Amino acid sequence: MSQSLTLRRPDDWHLHLRDGSMLRAVLPETTRHFARAIIMPNLVPPVVTAADARAYRDRILAALPEGADFTPLMTLYLTEDTDPEDVAAAQASGLVHAVKLYPAGATTNSASGVRNFDKVRPVLEKMAEIGLPLCVHGEVTDADIDIFDREAVFIDRVLDPIRRATPGLRVVMEHITTSNAVDYASAQDDTLGATITTHHLVINRNHILAGGIKPHYYCLPVAKRETHRRALRRAATSGAARVFLGTDSAPHTDANKLLPCGCAGCFTAPNTLSILAQVFEEEGALHHLEAFTSLNGPAFYGLPPNEDTVTLTKTGATYPTQIATDDGPVTVFDPGFPLDWAVT
Numbered sequence: 001m002s003q004s005l006t007l008r009r010p011d012d013w014h015l016h017l018r019d020g021s022m023l024r025a026v027l028p029e030t031t032r033h034f035a036r037a038i039i040m041p042n043l044v045p046p047v048v049t050a051a052d053a054r055a056y057r058d059r060i061l062a063a064l065p066e067g068a069d070f071t072p073l074m075t076l077y078l079t080e081d082t083d084p085e086d087v088a089a090a091q092a093s094g095l096v097h098a099v100k101l102y103p104a105g106a107t108t109n110s111a112s113g114v115r116n117f118d119k120v121r122p123v124l125e126k127m128a129e130i131g132l133p134l135c136v137h138g139e140v141t142d143a144d145i146d147i148f149d150r151e152a153v154f155i156d157r158v159l160d161p162i163r164r165a166t167p168g169l170r171v172v173m174e175h176i177t178t179s180n181a182v183d184y185a186s187a188q189d190d191t192l193g194a195t196i197t198t199h200h201l202v203i204n205r206n207h208i209l210a211g212g213i214k215p216h217y218y219c220l221p222v223a224k225r226e227t228h229r230r231a232l233r234r235a236a237t238s239g240a241a242r243v244f245l246g247t248d249s250a251p252h253t254d255a256n257k258l259l260p261c262g263c264a265g266c267f268t269a270p271n272t273l274s275i276l277a278q279v280f281e282e283e284g285a286l287h288h289l290e291a292f293t294s295l296n297g298p299a300f301y302g303l304p305p306n307e308d309t310v311t312l313t314k315t316g317a318t319y320p321t322q323i324a325t326d327d328g329p330v331t332v333f334d335p336g337f338p339l340d341w342a343v344t
Protein backbone atom coordinates (compact mmCIF):
# COMPACT_ATOMS: atom_id res chain seq x y z
CA MET A 1 0.00 0.00 0.00
CA SER A 2 1.34 3.44 -0.84
CA GLN A 3 1.95 5.87 1.96
CA SER A 4 -0.46 8.74 2.19
CA LEU A 5 -0.67 11.98 4.09
CA THR A 6 -3.75 14.16 4.62
CA LEU A 7 -3.36 17.82 5.57
CA ARG A 8 -5.74 20.67 6.06
CA ARG A 9 -5.78 22.54 2.80
CA PRO A 10 -2.75 24.84 2.70
CA ASP A 11 -2.49 28.58 2.23
CA ASP A 12 0.32 30.54 0.61
CA TRP A 13 1.34 33.53 2.72
CA HIS A 14 3.37 35.22 -0.05
CA LEU A 15 2.39 34.91 -3.69
CA HIS A 16 2.85 36.84 -6.94
CA LEU A 17 -0.13 36.42 -9.26
CA ARG A 18 0.67 39.27 -11.68
CA ASP A 19 -2.14 40.61 -13.87
CA GLY A 20 -3.82 40.18 -17.26
CA SER A 21 -2.91 37.11 -19.29
CA MET A 22 -0.14 36.07 -16.88
CA LEU A 23 -2.66 36.10 -14.01
CA ARG A 24 -5.02 33.89 -15.98
CA ALA A 25 -2.21 31.47 -16.80
CA VAL A 26 -0.70 31.09 -13.32
CA LEU A 27 -3.75 31.39 -11.05
CA PRO A 28 -4.94 27.77 -11.59
CA GLU A 29 -1.53 26.52 -10.48
CA THR A 30 -2.21 27.99 -7.04
CA THR A 31 -5.96 27.42 -6.75
CA ARG A 32 -5.51 23.69 -7.47
CA HIS A 33 -3.90 23.16 -4.03
CA PHE A 34 -4.22 26.35 -1.99
CA ALA A 35 -7.32 27.86 -0.38
CA ARG A 36 -6.00 31.36 0.26
CA ALA A 37 -2.94 33.43 -0.50
CA ILE A 38 -1.46 36.74 0.54
CA ILE A 39 -1.26 38.53 -2.80
CA MET A 40 1.80 40.66 -3.40
CA PRO A 41 1.09 44.21 -4.60
CA ASN A 42 4.16 44.75 -6.80
CA LEU A 43 2.30 45.28 -10.05
CA VAL A 44 3.28 48.06 -12.44
CA PRO A 45 1.98 50.47 -11.19
CA PRO A 46 1.82 49.01 -7.66
CA VAL A 47 -1.30 48.34 -5.59
CA VAL A 48 -1.11 51.34 -3.29
CA THR A 49 -4.60 52.32 -2.19
CA ALA A 50 -7.62 50.39 -0.97
CA ALA A 51 -9.29 51.21 -4.29
CA ASP A 52 -6.35 49.66 -6.18
CA ALA A 53 -6.56 46.54 -4.00
CA ARG A 54 -10.31 46.21 -4.52
CA ALA A 55 -9.92 46.48 -8.29
CA TYR A 56 -7.06 43.96 -8.30
CA ARG A 57 -9.06 41.54 -6.15
CA ASP A 58 -11.93 41.80 -8.63
CA ARG A 59 -9.58 40.97 -11.52
CA ILE A 60 -8.28 37.94 -9.61
CA LEU A 61 -11.80 36.74 -8.82
CA ALA A 62 -12.80 37.20 -12.47
CA ALA A 63 -9.81 35.07 -13.54
CA LEU A 64 -10.60 32.16 -11.20
CA PRO A 65 -10.93 28.81 -12.93
CA GLU A 66 -14.47 27.46 -12.93
CA GLY A 67 -15.39 25.87 -9.61
CA ALA A 68 -12.26 27.08 -7.84
CA ASP A 69 -12.61 27.81 -4.12
CA PHE A 70 -9.95 30.40 -3.49
CA THR A 71 -9.75 33.61 -1.45
CA PRO A 72 -7.16 36.23 -2.37
CA LEU A 73 -5.97 38.07 0.74
CA MET A 74 -4.99 41.50 -0.50
CA THR A 75 -2.08 43.68 0.56
CA LEU A 76 -1.16 47.32 0.07
CA TYR A 77 2.19 48.49 -1.18
CA LEU A 78 3.61 50.91 1.40
CA THR A 79 4.86 54.18 -0.06
CA GLU A 80 5.99 57.37 1.60
CA ASP A 81 2.56 58.81 0.69
CA THR A 82 0.40 56.00 2.11
CA ASP A 83 -2.53 57.39 4.11
CA PRO A 84 -3.01 55.71 7.52
CA GLU A 85 -6.78 56.20 7.33
CA ASP A 86 -7.03 54.51 3.91
CA VAL A 87 -5.10 51.55 5.33
CA ALA A 88 -7.33 51.36 8.41
CA ALA A 89 -10.51 51.47 6.32
CA ALA A 90 -9.16 48.78 3.98
CA GLN A 91 -8.55 46.50 6.94
CA ALA A 92 -11.88 47.27 8.60
CA SER A 93 -13.75 46.30 5.44
CA GLY A 94 -11.97 42.92 5.37
CA LEU A 95 -10.29 43.72 2.07
CA VAL A 96 -6.69 44.05 3.16
CA HIS A 97 -4.76 41.65 5.41
CA ALA A 98 -1.28 43.17 5.39
CA VAL A 99 0.81 46.08 4.21
CA LYS A 100 3.96 45.37 2.29
CA LEU A 101 7.25 47.13 2.88
CA TYR A 102 9.77 47.12 0.05
CA PRO A 103 12.92 49.11 0.63
CA ALA A 104 13.13 51.08 -2.64
CA GLY A 105 14.97 49.11 -5.28
CA ALA A 106 15.24 45.86 -3.29
CA THR A 107 13.47 43.57 -5.74
CA THR A 108 11.24 43.35 -8.82
CA ASN A 109 8.99 46.42 -9.19
CA SER A 110 10.07 47.96 -5.90
CA ALA A 111 10.99 51.41 -7.21
CA SER A 112 8.08 53.07 -5.35
CA GLY A 113 9.18 51.56 -2.04
CA VAL A 114 10.34 53.34 1.08
CA ARG A 115 13.53 55.40 1.18
CA ASN A 116 12.95 57.44 4.33
CA PHE A 117 11.45 55.32 7.08
CA ASP A 118 10.47 58.35 9.17
CA LYS A 119 7.88 59.19 6.51
CA VAL A 120 5.98 55.95 7.09
CA ARG A 121 5.99 56.14 10.88
CA PRO A 122 2.34 57.34 11.12
CA VAL A 123 1.19 54.38 9.00
CA LEU A 124 3.19 51.93 11.08
CA GLU A 125 1.77 53.38 14.29
CA LYS A 126 -1.77 53.03 12.94
CA MET A 127 -1.04 49.45 11.94
CA ALA A 128 0.28 48.62 15.41
CA GLU A 129 -2.91 50.09 16.86
CA ILE A 130 -5.25 48.06 14.63
CA GLY A 131 -3.15 44.87 14.55
CA LEU A 132 -2.51 44.87 10.79
CA PRO A 133 0.69 42.97 9.89
CA LEU A 134 3.58 44.55 8.03
CA CYS A 135 5.12 42.13 5.51
CA VAL A 136 8.75 43.00 5.04
CA HIS A 137 11.15 42.39 2.18
CA GLY A 138 14.20 42.38 4.43
CA GLU A 139 17.18 43.49 2.40
CA VAL A 140 19.11 46.73 2.45
CA THR A 141 19.70 48.16 -0.98
CA ASP A 142 22.99 49.99 -0.44
CA ALA A 143 25.33 49.36 -3.35
CA ASP A 144 28.24 48.96 -0.93
CA ILE A 145 26.64 46.06 0.94
CA ASP A 146 27.40 42.67 -0.55
CA ILE A 147 24.26 41.05 -1.92
CA PHE A 148 24.80 37.98 0.25
CA ASP A 149 24.89 40.18 3.39
CA ARG A 150 21.88 42.38 2.65
CA GLU A 151 19.40 40.43 4.74
CA ALA A 152 21.58 40.24 7.85
CA VAL A 153 22.42 43.95 7.62
CA PHE A 154 18.74 44.83 7.17
CA ILE A 155 17.82 43.10 10.41
CA ASP A 156 20.29 45.21 12.40
CA ARG A 157 19.91 48.52 10.59
CA VAL A 158 16.24 48.61 9.67
CA LEU A 159 14.04 45.84 11.01
CA ASP A 160 15.03 45.85 14.65
CA PRO A 161 14.94 49.68 14.89
CA ILE A 162 11.45 49.76 13.29
CA ARG A 163 10.15 47.17 15.73
CA ARG A 164 11.64 48.98 18.72
CA ALA A 165 10.20 52.30 17.56
CA THR A 166 6.74 50.81 16.98
CA PRO A 167 5.90 48.54 19.90
CA GLY A 168 3.18 46.03 19.17
CA LEU A 169 3.61 46.23 15.38
CA ARG A 170 3.01 42.77 13.90
CA VAL A 171 5.72 41.96 11.37
CA VAL A 172 6.28 39.11 8.94
CA MET A 173 9.89 38.62 7.91
CA GLU A 174 9.27 37.36 4.42
CA HIS A 175 11.20 34.74 2.51
CA ILE A 176 14.01 34.49 5.03
CA THR A 177 17.23 33.09 3.58
CA THR A 178 19.83 33.17 6.36
CA SER A 179 20.59 31.63 9.74
CA ASN A 180 20.79 35.24 10.97
CA ALA A 181 17.11 35.69 10.16
CA VAL A 182 16.21 32.34 11.70
CA ASP A 183 18.04 33.29 14.90
CA TYR A 184 16.48 36.75 15.04
CA ALA A 185 12.97 35.44 14.37
CA SER A 186 13.16 32.70 16.94
CA ALA A 187 14.33 35.11 19.65
CA GLN A 188 11.26 37.39 19.29
CA ASP A 189 7.76 37.39 20.78
CA ASP A 190 4.54 36.50 19.01
CA THR A 191 4.32 39.82 17.16
CA LEU A 192 6.93 38.45 14.75
CA GLY A 193 6.35 35.77 12.11
CA ALA A 194 8.60 34.51 9.33
CA THR A 195 7.87 32.89 5.98
CA ILE A 196 10.15 30.52 4.11
CA THR A 197 9.89 29.70 0.43
CA THR A 198 9.96 26.25 -1.10
CA HIS A 199 12.97 26.98 -3.26
CA HIS A 200 15.15 28.28 -0.42
CA LEU A 201 14.70 24.91 1.29
CA VAL A 202 16.06 23.21 -1.83
CA ILE A 203 18.78 25.33 -3.42
CA ASN A 204 21.89 27.08 -2.18
CA ARG A 205 24.03 29.52 -4.15
CA ASN A 206 26.01 26.72 -5.79
CA HIS A 207 22.87 25.64 -7.58
CA ILE A 208 22.75 29.08 -9.23
CA LEU A 209 26.41 29.55 -9.99
CA ALA A 210 28.39 26.30 -10.14
CA GLY A 211 28.71 24.48 -13.46
CA GLY A 212 27.12 27.27 -15.50
CA ILE A 213 24.71 30.03 -14.52
CA LYS A 214 21.10 28.88 -13.90
CA PRO A 215 18.79 31.85 -14.39
CA HIS A 216 15.74 29.90 -13.23
CA TYR A 217 17.31 29.59 -9.76
CA TYR A 218 17.95 33.32 -9.50
CA CYS A 219 15.57 35.09 -7.16
CA LEU A 220 15.68 37.76 -4.49
CA PRO A 221 16.71 37.46 -1.79
CA VAL A 222 19.31 35.34 -3.58
CA ALA A 223 19.92 31.84 -2.18
CA LYS A 224 22.83 31.79 0.26
CA ARG A 225 25.45 29.19 1.19
CA GLU A 226 24.57 25.69 2.36
CA THR A 227 24.81 26.42 6.10
CA HIS A 228 21.95 28.89 5.68
CA ARG A 229 19.84 26.43 3.71
CA ARG A 230 20.35 23.92 6.53
CA ALA A 231 19.18 26.50 9.08
CA LEU A 232 16.08 27.25 6.99
CA ARG A 233 15.25 23.55 6.75
CA ARG A 234 15.57 23.14 10.51
CA ALA A 235 13.33 26.16 11.11
CA ALA A 236 10.66 25.14 8.58
CA THR A 237 10.47 21.54 9.73
CA SER A 238 10.66 22.29 13.46
CA GLY A 239 6.94 22.87 13.90
CA ALA A 240 7.75 26.26 15.50
CA ALA A 241 4.53 28.26 15.59
CA ARG A 242 5.68 31.53 14.00
CA VAL A 243 7.24 30.00 10.87
CA PHE A 244 5.06 29.30 7.84
CA LEU A 245 4.99 28.84 4.09
CA GLY A 246 5.18 31.79 1.74
CA THR A 247 6.17 30.37 -1.63
CA ASP A 248 7.11 33.69 -3.22
CA SER A 249 6.18 31.93 -6.45
CA ALA A 250 7.13 34.68 -8.92
CA PRO A 251 6.49 33.85 -12.57
CA HIS A 252 8.42 35.51 -15.38
CA THR A 253 8.44 34.42 -19.00
CA ASP A 254 11.54 32.59 -20.10
CA ALA A 255 12.21 35.50 -22.46
CA ASN A 256 12.50 37.78 -19.43
CA LYS A 257 14.52 35.29 -17.35
CA LEU A 258 17.05 34.41 -20.04
CA LEU A 259 18.44 37.88 -20.69
CA PRO A 260 21.81 39.53 -20.09
CA CYS A 261 19.99 41.20 -17.17
CA GLY A 262 17.35 38.61 -16.36
CA CYS A 263 14.43 38.93 -13.94
CA ALA A 264 14.52 37.51 -10.41
CA GLY A 265 11.97 34.93 -9.34
CA CYS A 266 11.27 31.20 -9.09
CA PHE A 267 7.91 29.83 -10.23
CA THR A 268 7.08 27.14 -7.68
CA ALA A 269 3.28 27.15 -7.51
CA PRO A 270 2.77 23.98 -9.60
CA ASN A 271 5.00 21.63 -7.58
CA THR A 272 5.42 23.29 -4.19
CA LEU A 273 3.45 20.79 -2.13
CA SER A 274 5.21 17.77 -3.63
CA ILE A 275 8.60 19.36 -3.01
CA LEU A 276 7.73 20.32 0.56
CA ALA A 277 6.54 16.81 1.40
CA GLN A 278 9.86 15.47 0.21
CA VAL A 279 11.87 18.05 2.16
CA PHE A 280 9.93 17.34 5.34
CA GLU A 281 10.30 13.59 4.84
CA GLU A 282 14.05 13.97 4.32
CA GLU A 283 14.20 15.89 7.59
CA GLY A 284 12.13 13.23 9.39
CA ALA A 285 9.41 15.82 9.99
CA LEU A 286 6.37 14.90 7.90
CA HIS A 287 4.33 15.29 11.10
CA HIS A 288 5.20 19.02 11.06
CA LEU A 289 4.28 19.66 7.42
CA GLU A 290 0.69 20.63 8.20
CA ALA A 291 1.80 23.21 10.78
CA PHE A 292 4.05 24.83 8.16
CA THR A 293 1.60 24.78 5.25
CA SER A 294 -1.81 25.01 6.89
CA LEU A 295 -1.89 25.95 10.59
CA ASN A 296 0.81 28.44 11.60
CA GLY A 297 0.00 31.02 8.92
CA PRO A 298 -3.71 31.34 9.72
CA ALA A 299 -2.89 31.52 13.43
CA PHE A 300 -0.51 34.42 12.86
CA TYR A 301 -2.98 36.26 10.63
CA GLY A 302 -5.89 35.64 13.02
CA LEU A 303 -7.85 33.51 10.56
CA PRO A 304 -9.29 30.02 11.04
CA PRO A 305 -7.45 27.14 9.36
CA ASN A 306 -9.17 25.68 6.32
CA GLU A 307 -11.79 22.99 6.97
CA ASP A 308 -11.17 20.93 3.84
CA THR A 309 -8.10 18.80 3.20
CA VAL A 310 -5.60 17.72 0.57
CA THR A 311 -4.10 14.24 0.40
CA LEU A 312 -0.62 13.38 -0.81
CA THR A 313 0.37 9.87 -1.77
CA LYS A 314 3.84 8.51 -2.31
CA THR A 315 3.16 7.40 -5.85
CA GLY A 316 5.49 9.79 -7.70
CA ALA A 317 4.51 13.23 -8.98
CA THR A 318 4.72 14.70 -12.44
CA TYR A 319 4.50 18.36 -13.30
CA PRO A 320 4.87 20.39 -16.49
CA THR A 321 8.33 21.83 -17.13
CA GLN A 322 6.65 24.98 -18.47
CA ILE A 323 3.31 26.73 -18.30
CA ALA A 324 2.11 28.41 -21.49
CA THR A 325 1.07 32.06 -21.34
CA ASP A 326 0.07 34.53 -24.03
CA ASP A 327 3.47 36.16 -23.55
CA GLY A 328 5.41 32.89 -23.92
CA PRO A 329 6.36 29.99 -21.66
CA VAL A 330 7.11 30.26 -17.94
CA THR A 331 9.48 27.60 -16.62
CA VAL A 332 8.44 25.71 -13.49
CA PHE A 333 11.00 25.40 -10.70
CA ASP A 334 13.07 22.22 -11.07
CA PRO A 335 14.05 20.92 -7.61
CA GLY A 336 16.74 18.78 -9.20
CA PHE A 337 15.31 15.46 -7.98
CA PRO A 338 12.31 13.34 -8.92
CA LEU A 339 9.27 14.03 -6.75
CA ASP A 340 7.90 11.18 -4.66
CA TRP A 341 4.72 12.77 -3.31
CA ALA A 342 1.73 13.44 -5.56
CA VAL A 343 -1.22 15.59 -4.54
CA THR A 344 -4.25 13.42 -5.25
Ligand code: OTD
Nearest residue numbers: 016107108219220250264265
Ligand atom coordinates in the same frame (compact mmCIF):
# COMPACT_ATOMS: atom_id res chain seq x y z
N1 OTD B 1 11.64 38.00 -5.40
N2 OTD B 1 11.01 38.07 -7.63
C1 OTD B 1 9.90 38.80 -7.34
C2 OTD B 1 9.61 39.15 -6.08
C3 OTD B 1 10.36 38.48 -5.04
O1 OTD B 1 11.30 39.60 -3.22
C4 OTD B 1 10.29 39.11 -3.71
O2 OTD B 1 9.22 39.09 -3.12
C5 OTD B 1 9.02 39.18 -8.44
O3 OTD B 1 9.34 38.79 -9.56
O4 OTD B 1 8.00 39.83 -8.20
C6 OTD B 1 11.89 37.71 -6.67
O5 OTD B 1 12.94 37.12 -6.95
Ligand code: ZN
Nearest residue numbers: 107137174220
Ligand atom coordinates in the same frame (compact mmCIF):
# COMPACT_ATOMS: atom_id res chain seq x y z
ZN1 ZN C 1 10.52 40.16 -1.36
Ligand code: ZN
Nearest residue numbers: 016040248250
Ligand atom coordinates in the same frame (compact mmCIF):
# COMPACT_ATOMS: atom_id res chain seq x y z
ZN1 ZN D 1 7.77 37.99 -3.40
